[in-house]
Amino acid sequence: MTAGQRARQVANVVNGTTLLGLAVALAASRSISQGPRGLIIASGYRWRLPHAGAFTLGNVILCRIRTDQLMSNRELLGHEEKHCSQYACCLGAPFLPLYFLAAGWSLLRTGNPASANFFERQAGLAAGGYPDRRTPGPAPRDAGGIEV
Template sequence: MSGWQAVKLVVNTLNLSTLTGVLVALAGRARISRGPRGLFYATGYRPKFPVAGAFTIGNLILTKHDRAYFEEQPRLVRHEERHSWQYFCLIGLPMLPLYAVAAGWSFLRTGCPASRNIFERLADLADGSYTEHPVQPLGRTLSQAFSALRSRPRER
């Protein structure tokens, strides 16, 4: 672990973002282990939200998969590590509502929560396995969203 990675680990612990990640992992019954470069992995995360292969809170990367998933996905780990730097730069938890706003903006512009999300773009869309979608008219985005809602099977 480099000096700056150690600083990020300490700052993301003090700003409570990593602790929040640990609490989310425990609530999702995930197993926490050490990862590379001051990161931690939380594997076996059970809730269905968020819908992502992995997501980061502080220095903790959460996934429903097992640890081998990270070893097979070095680009994804780099992508998620960049998110941990975003928590560092935004002094922790303000990242969560800012990310939500950026995802909403991206969805309105493209129908995809990642394509125009500044945080995903800065973390490298391709490394996060995202496909970039073009900007489209708002009417088309809303039409697609309503069509998806109507065609989704209802749970009882």
């Protein structure tokens, strides 16, 4: 692991989000295994919410697919790893309300909770399997009807 990956791992243990992730994983997943770069993968997630195929709590990636399927999908694994780093940058639990505010903002703007969500855009929309449904803003009044 790099120094940054180790720092993320320690930060997410200290801020409690990895422990929360492990608790949810124990209750709702079929398998928990050590992943790369300090990540923990909980596969076979069986609760109905959230609807996502994969999501993170601290350094724990909870997914509905098998561990080997996630490990072979480098883009999705990288996307979820970026969310793990976002937890560390947001000092843990504050990530959750910030994420939901960003999802609500995105839903209002685009009809999709990910398309204009800052956190999803930073993690990579396509890598997470999300569409980019942002629409151009209205043209300024003096633009002669031309959209900019």
